[in-house]
Amino acid sequence: MIYVDNNATTRLADEVAQAMADAFAVGYLNPSSQHQLGQKARRRLDDARETILSILGGEITKFLGDRLVFTSGGTEANNLALFGLGHETAGQVIISAIEHPSISEAADRLRAFGTAVRVLPVNSEGVVQYDQLDDWLTEPTRLVSVMLANNETGVIQPIEEIAAICRDRKVPLHVDAVQAVGKIPLDFSLLDISAMTISPHKFHGPRGIGALMLDDQVKLNPMMFGGSQQLTMRPGTESVELAIGFERSLQLAIETLPEAGPRMETLRDHLEASLLQELGDERMTINRGMIERLPHTSNVAFPGIDRQALVMALDMVGVACSTGSACASGSSERSPTLIAMGLKEEVISSSIRLSLSRTTTEEEIDEVAKRISNCVKRLRRP
Structure with a gap:
């Protein structure tokens, strides 16, 4: 089976698995315990937290600084x-x-509680249009949330421009950077945002842990x-072992x-070019225009072919891919992202x-290009 569904999750890197195995072997106990064994776990957990903050461009001060709140995932x-x-x-x-x-x-849940929710549109290339944002911020606004790069198309969003508007209006900006971390360079301090979401299973780290990075000026109300x-x-007992896996996977992602990054981009472009050469641009469309996107993501359409039938056919010939967000897997619902882009049915x-x-290898x-082309041709037959 050839796996090309890495936006859903990635395989755990051997180095990360070893780091976690070593941590389990140490036998870390509850890091909230006051005895020496608990405090040993606390020190290792804090080391992992500070390393992650530092790698992502967080500012660490003696008293507080930027914070990293571990969660169960993105x-x-x-x-x-x-x-x-x-x-x-x-x-x-x-x-x-x-x-x-x-x-x-x-x-949607906030809306049900009585909070007003406004939605910034996107253009046909999947880029958020923020022209109205400054006018909308004349009303009391609790939060703006815009992802750094889309999980379906890979299109990178104008976060710096949006952040400048929010900063001028003193409104917190949260950025979902789950798909971007480890794929493109980013720095929390340079982005000058209030909060950022990270999830290590997208860059060969463990599932079951994520984090919300917070600027030191932000006040966060707990959910639990x-x-x-x-x-x-x-609140809740932190997993030292998962935090260590998070730390090691982030180190590897940034080191490599x-x-x-350029290698994945070359392979992605080669894949798209091979499909276009085999099928022709009348039978295949790349859903992103000419806009900058993540180096590893391709969203392609084969007009006349049912997307779910194609994914199942590919699975049968040994190619694992998806129709979109893994959090909507098993659903026949059309992609909200592609709908928002105004693409044809x-x-x-x-x-x-x-x-x-x-x-991922060139071979x-x-x-993959060969198997997709064959499946598309077979599904087109009357």
Whole structure:
């Protein structure tokens, strides 16, 4: 089986598995315990937290500085941002039309609680249009949330421009950076945002842990109660082993990025070119225009072919891919991202997502292109 569904999750790197195995062998205990064994676990957990903060461009000071709140994953971190920063009946929350379900559905819940929710549109290339943002911020606004790069198309969003507007209006900006971390260079301090979501299983780290990174000026209201861990912002016993896996996977992702990023982009472009050469541009469309996108993500449409039938056919010939967000897997619902882009129905209904990783090989890409072309041709037959 050739795996090209890395935006859903990535395989755990051997080095990360070893780091976690070593941590389990140490036998770390509850890092909240006051005895020596507990405090040993606390020191190692704090070391991992500070390393992650430092790598991502957080500012660490003696007293507080930027903070990293460990969660169970990206979905919880996004929910914590929306409810922890935006959950007030007074005022409004602003999101984009292409957010991950853990943002868009959380915003729907806020709306049910009485919070006004406004949605920034995107153009046909999937780029958030923020022309109205400055006018919208004249009303009391609790939070703006816009993803750094889309999980389906890979299109990179104008976060710096949006951040400048929010900063001028003194409104917190949360950025879902789950798909971007480890794929493109980024720096929390340079982005000058208030909060950022990270999830290591997208860059060969463990599942079951994520984080919400917070600027030192942000006040976060907790979603959970019953413990003093993480300054009460997210109570519950922390997993030292998962934190160590998070730390090691991020270290590897950043260390390998200068070589891995261009390599993934070359392989992705080769895959698209091979498909275009075999099928022709009348039978295949790349859903992104000429806009900058993540180096490992391709969203392609084969008009006239049902997307789910194609994914199942590919699975049968040994290619693992998807129709979009893994959090909507098993659903026949059309992609909200492609709908927001205003694409034709024949494009929306025939689109699949192909996503690479730093371990993807040229031989795999050649074989994927061949198998996709064969499946598309077979499904087109009357």
